[in-house]
Amino acid sequence: MPALITRMGKRLRRLIERPGSAELTRYEALLPAIGDLEAELGELSDTELTERAGKLRLEAEFGDTQLVEICALGREAAKRALDERAFDVQLLGTMGLLTGHVVQMETGEGKTLAGALAAAGYALQGKRVHVTTVNDYLARRDAEWMKPVYDLLGVSVSWVDPTLTRDERREAYAREVTYGAVSEIGFDVLRDRLVTRVEDLVQPEPEVAIVDEADSVLVDEARVPLVMAGSVDHATADVEVANVVRRLRLGLHYETDSDGRNAWLTAAGASVVEKALGGIDLYDESGADRLAAVNVALHAHALLTRDVDYLVRDGKVQLINASRGRVAELQRWPDGLQAAVEAKEQVAATDRGEILDSITVQALMARYPQVAGMTGTAVAVAEQLREFYKLEVAVIPPNKPNIRTDEPDRIYASPSQKLRAIEAEIREVHETGRPILVGTQDVAESEELAEKLEKAGLPCVVLNARNDAEEAAIIAEAGKYGAVTVSTQMAGRGTDIRLGGADGKDRERVAELGGLHVIGTARYPSSRLDGQLRGRSGRQGDPGSAVFFASLNDELVLSNAPDVPEGIAADEETGRITDPAAQRQINHAQRVAEGVHLEIHRNTWRYTRLIEHQRAELLKHRDELLRTELAAEKLKEAAPKRYEELAEKLDSDALVQVCREIMLFHLDELWSDHLAYLSDVRESIHLRAIARETPLDEFHRLAIPEFHKIVPTIEERSLKTFEEAEVGDDGIDLGAAGVRRPSSTWTYLVHDSPFDSDFEQTLKQVRSLIKRK
Template sequence: MALWSRVGTTVKRLLSRTASVDLKRYEALLPRVGALEPELEKLSDTELTERAAAVREAGELDNDLLVEMCALGREAARRGLGERAFDVQLLGTMGLLTGHVVQMATGEGKTLSGALAAAGYALRGKRVHVISVNDYLARRDAEWMRPIYDLLGVSVGWVEPALTADERRTAYHSEVCYGAVSEIGFDVLRDRLVTSEDALTQPEPEVAVVDEADSVLVDEARVPLVMAGSVDAGVADEEVAKIVRRLRVGLHYETDPDGRNAWLTAAGASVVEKSLGGIDLYDEDGSDRLAGVNAALHAHALLTRDVDYLVRDGKVRLINASRGRVAELQRWPDGLQAAVEAKEQVAPSEHGEILDSITVQALLARYPRVAGMTGTAAAVAEQLREFYELEVAVIPPNTPNVREDLPHRVFTTPTRKLRAIVDEIREVHETGRPILVGTQDVAESEELAEKLRKSGLSCIVLNARNDAEEAAVIAQAGAHAVITVSTQMAGRGTDIRLGGADGEDAERVAELGGLHVIGTARYPSSRLDDQLRGRAGRQGDPGSSVFFASLGDELVLAHAPDVPEGIAADEDTGEITEAAAHRQLNHAQRVAEGVDLEIHRNTWRYTRLIEHQRAELLRYRDDVLRHDTALTLLREAEPDRCAELAESLGEQKLGQVCREVVLFHLDQLWADHLAFLTEVRETIHLRALAKEAPLDEFHRTAIPAFRKIRDEMEKRSAKTLLEAEITDDGVDLARAGVRRPTSTWTYLVQDNPFDSDAEQALKKVRGMLRKKRS
């Protein structure tokens, strides 16, 4: 019986923890960690720090060392923060220390588990980057966890946009450094353009502990971070923008069912050509105007204000689709960005030459060891395994989850669904329970808020328009009788405490049933559904959740429009209770998840070659930066000129001049190569029409182009050295054409949703569908 009991327990564990690492090894160590507590409590702070220092001299990471590190971390947290880590938090720490992505439910204390793991890695002699989704969380967590690090004798810092280069260098040379993924990525790009070894800010990467790992490793994996050199303002054709505004869908242009492409009809092309003075858009002379027309048409037809972007302070601000927040520093590729700015009649933003870029996935690939933590990892276990070779460890909650997840409610149309949502909110609000409503986008959140106001219900709206107030709004979302209408941002990284920020009414709200979460539609990913549900039921709190959906929702129309006939609905409410409707919704969500996975997979097929080329070039660049490689190269190419310069400048100065010349041309040629590859990617679909595999053609084109860079760099460098004039101040490299941009800036490129290949993110025509439904 005992054997069968153990087998049953194992089977139950496997069934309940999809793609999960077996935790039995770690669970067996917890009693030993607890047994060390009385001994460590007797130590002074100094003695505790000295005992932690002994870990630095230990050997391989075995069970004994895991026990010691967790016991030291628990004691440091108790003294420094007044918080004794739960056993499940220590399980999370062990999972991180052994290189896994740990899934811990909302409110289970991921921040503390991450800090203890980061300290453990640091005590093992590794430099650790704790990577957050934004600057606010990076600074908050570094300052919040500092007492633990101090007690364990580990140095800690953080990076944020306001820091100087020296301050960044100090932070990165701390044993543990917190930073937003974008900020760390931008510093990598800046380091790739320095011409002096002393100007580098980051040492070699060693360990990354990623907070909100599913968001960083999956949702943003394709997002390129860009370093650009300022040239001028982006230029969009205002005349074209005015013409395109007059075009009508179905007559002048068509869109595909996925809402990812738009094209002119014959009638539309005729209208545009006449309006532009009788040109032929499809003639060689009209090709430049055609690119502008296509960009303007995409901006007009496929990007919707208050869904894909906002206009704030006279600027177009993109909305991060996976978080519902304004995507700071993010923009579309220059042509599309300028077209949207022309559409909205705002001042154009700067545009310039891309000097270098790196995707989030490639950024994380630089770290020999990656671990992560999130509330929803199991749903993307396949992608974490495929792209990062990471396994998921699902950590059980400290206290059982008693949240009641009610069955989905399905309606025939969005209008009837909205009416039912308002009725649900009114009914629950009358009990005094706090309500959090998760909507799909800014426009929907404001539409629902207006409906509630007309029904006499007051609510707080949290969306990308007021994301600066997020922490304050979320802090009060659990207060008695409060209604919060939010986009999917919904406070990730912060907890919703019952009773509000001070928790005064916690018992009262708990007795009423806790926080009630309402989803106004199924998200394109079950993971996003789970994130919204997870706002309720924190640390064993009572709570409930329910999702409303309709067969006219965008998810269904885009991914499973062929709804089975004969599904019966209530004549008065339009509610459908048949299982077939629920199956259709689940099918639509699975299709959407499959599309996203294939997009990720296909994008990486292209970028993998670029990253391989970049790595090879960077190895050579680093050699030039740190050694006399450039001097040796140019001395072989132009021995007489080098001898002449050595006599007037001295050997050391000549070495620096050669280094600057070679690095300038190397960087310039890499920027040209990136621009060339972008052009190849944009036209690669034409190869597919000729029955050629686009990826194979991309490789066949990109590889020979890359091999030419070194030879071309040597020719250009030798020519520059010959043409450079010697002045009293030394060699005038600027007059010889060695001019780096007068200013640089960084931004993130929103995936171009309209590239002809499926590797780009699919955008849904939400605005058009909304108009059709209304």
């Protein structure tokens, strides 16, 4: 009876504290059996341990008995290879991953080892595993770090990064477990979709993905398209327009909405622009192209801020990933906006590419029959993980109780008063010798705060997008006695902050003082990002504390909940607000921001779902053309005389490959054209809303018939090329027949448009036009 009451109490507590999370009772019940095997496995030699793991490959099913075996073997392998004995909670995480959950494990609880043991478990079932990370550094680090464990379990492992050749990539993907940044794995998928010979493929069929920082990858980046582009020319911004827009003033010539997602010309602004551009009428049909250029230049001028949204480094515009506070490698805005920002900053324009193919991170993950993930903050997005991926969250308790002190937010009337309070807090805590980690919102804020601290005699180390290459070394030392570290967002840093620094020399001294003190300079747009910052303190039962400073004039509040209730009073001297209504307002603003993010995700997926379905259908056809002689059969059937004529001049294999090259070229070209058409439709679909039609329905109505034209057109164009291609001494000259693939290709990610819906933009333009009349 007492055991039943205890179980019921635990279940009730789980429902209250972590609603929607998976029940762990089944896995907890297996822990004693795993412990019972420890002595037996400890007596085996390394060779015998590897052989015992190999026997799991012969198992027909993978149930609880096998879960016990892999966890026990993994614990023993980690003990020998890394001198780390996996905690019970790490084995719970491993079992959660092996049963297809997103496991929530707090910072410092050993997710990397839990993920490696799960990957080995899947590999021992005969499945290929991709462990996706948030950047290339972590992919290589984790693969090399965990390799001795994999070796003892008889599982092969490697990693992919941008420096590898095609052959090296193919070899890496041939291993049972492959680590890679999610973007790099996605780019390899796109590259494989353009090959014309089977032997050029690098990736086998996907089977299992284990996603590190799952909330960041599966939610924050789910709608970010990865793009494969082919060379066209340099993007050109309208420099004349850029120079005109640069002189416009907010409130007089243009307005922005409260959330900073839209900017539009006022009547006075339109008049100034029209006069400066030679007396054109922007709102007449003849001025449509210039109006588009003006809108893009205005967005670049009014809505995108240097050192917040992007850096200018080495003569290039580099985007900043807002959720990670670092440079977003290979990431760019859609070409027109990218060129407009480059014109604004007066740097050289980058290449403009014809989009050959693209895939969103969400669609990339949908390719895997099995997906599991791990992160420190999953419960907050449990609904989205269930809605978009059919994944359930399993919350793993910490190995040692969390004794970090999370103080209530300290709220101030203005950002300047808040900044003074932050400086005073840093000074007071620093005088005790406790290490301090300050989490800022963006690069500009981190550098402004660091400058103020320097002047106040409080030297600090700064970690932001300008020096993200040094992040591991900086973070490793952030727990030293007396250290002050100012950083942009901490999510996905991948390095724990150990008390006393990397060598832990002063650990006891720092622990006695109270451990790491974390300060947030403002609440983030997501409660998960708040949690990621807090979680840097109090790892593995260490002492620590965390406090967020906030203002009712922070960007979060102004953009998402600007209507602050009246009567909230602030202390006249310090500006501090203790009225509970202020805290409710900030919490409300954060919930609104999270809701907007979710709605954007849903809306994007509504449109991309059809595109992904069409892409899957066409890829089946492409794969058949690539792997079989279907192209030759179709062209032989359509033009038998021409085929016989060419068969006399070419050997059969060469002729089959020529037919394949022709049909694959036209398929790829038509798919690229289709993507461009869908992009145009998507950009103009808001006009349907004005006509009281449902934009999504209209998108489907226009997209589906166009798609159905692709395969017949492929055959029609291929036949024309096949009949017209000239045969020389070196065979058929496909280049002369127009079968020319881009001279160079490159990959990048398209940053989410920072603007609101097209429909709202149109209404604002119409409203402005009405005012002019």
